[in-house]
Amino acid sequence: MKRLGAILAAAIVGLTGAAVVAPAANAAIYSSGVFSIPYSGDLYNVNASSGEIRKLTFAEWQSLGSPAPRPAPTEFKKYAWSPTIYAVTFFGDQRSEWVWAKVTYDQWQRAGFPAPSTAGWIEGTYFYKWATSPELFAIAPDGVYKKLTASEWAQAQVGTFNNRSNEGFFKYSWDNTIIRMTNIAGGSGYGINYNQWAAEAFPTPQVVGRVPGDTVYQNYRDPNIWYAGPAFNRILTAAEWRAMGSPAPQVRTPNRPTDSRNCDSFGGSWRAAQDTFEYWFPLYGDVYGLDGNRDGIACNALRG
Structure with missing residues (x-):
């Protein structure tokens, strides 16, 4: 099975250019003992029979008889679209048996400045989809946002993503404003500028004439037609009103006055x-x- 996994990993690298994160063929990762992390010096005790992987304190290491630790199999990874380097230490062939860490410069130096390989998946990455487009996105553990290509999603090999089914991005067919919808069903959201859109990795907005919860209205005895939505409240031009389908405006009347005049x-x-x-x-x-x-x-x- 391990040989087959290595063959499949090599095939995916050839097709996509990114390595699938997988433990190297090293029998040490399946054995019990005390291991040392190369970039930090932290010690871990591994019990291959029970599957327990536990970080040791100095006192715990001494209580075991101060055994000489073996170097833990560790690789250094990064996303092609993020500058941060991560280390992954393998104590088994399951992802639950891997220890990930974001590596500081000093830790990378301690490890000897190993060249990181490009990873398709790094633990702690958040994968998601907005309700308003089929695109998939990722937020790396360092906070970098990325709109994923089909190849990048295939490299991740996670299979599932968070479906943000009541959130997304709209753009009016009659106005260039992009709206970040925080609650589509409830009509809640706000207009965003270019920098805010870029920070979200440029999700493609769904083009709409209206959004849930908006209002087209006229004030009493005012010929102007107004639009009130999550992005703005302003007077519409005749062309804009026609572009949204010429909806009949709701007439807003003032309350009965309560002051006294004569x-x-x-x-x-x-x-x-x-x-x-x-x-x-x-x-x-x-x-x-x-x-x-x-x-x-x-x-x-x-x-x-």
């Missing part, structure tokens, strides 16, 4: 009194009592 409240201006009367009358009637004789004319005494 004909003396308008500084002697009949026009101001009449405008106030005409604004409120269709909604709530003569709320200020400006039309005493109910002829549709406010504050007749101000007309002169």
Whole structure:
């Protein structure tokens, strides 16, 4: 089985250019004993029978009789798209039996500056997919984001990814704003700039005319049509409104006023009194009592 695994690993390297992380053919990794990590000097005790792999304190090492440690089989890896070097120490042929660490410069120097090979998978990498595109992404343990190619995903050999089914990125068909949706079903999100989009590794946004939870509206007695969504709240041009399908705007009406006014409240201006009367009358009637004789004319005494 180990020979077959080595053949398959070599085949994938030839096809993709990245090495599959796998333990070298070394019988020591399947045996019991105390092992030393080359880049740190940490000691591990391995029990091949029980499968226990345990990092030792100095006192624990002494309690075992201070045995001379054997060098633990260790390889140095990095992603082609990230500068960070990692070390992986093999205490068995299962991933659960490998010890990974992000290597500092001093640790790399201690190990003799070994040239890292390119890995398809490094422990601690987060693989995921947004709801708004079929693309797959990875976040390396050092925080570097990467949009994966089909080849890079095949190299990872993890099989599964986190499906972020209620998150993603939209772009309006009538506006260039890219929207990071944090809750698609709930209509929550925010507009992002180019640098923020780049930081996410340029996920392809889904082009839409509308997004869940948005509103097209008009304010009472205002001819302008407004759009309120997760990215902005602004007046639409006629072309933008048509591009989103010419939706009927919701009319937003003001609440009934609660202040007190009379004909003396308008500084002697009949026009101001009449405008106030005409604004409120269709909604709530003569709320200020400006039309005493109910002829549709406010504050007749101000007309002169």
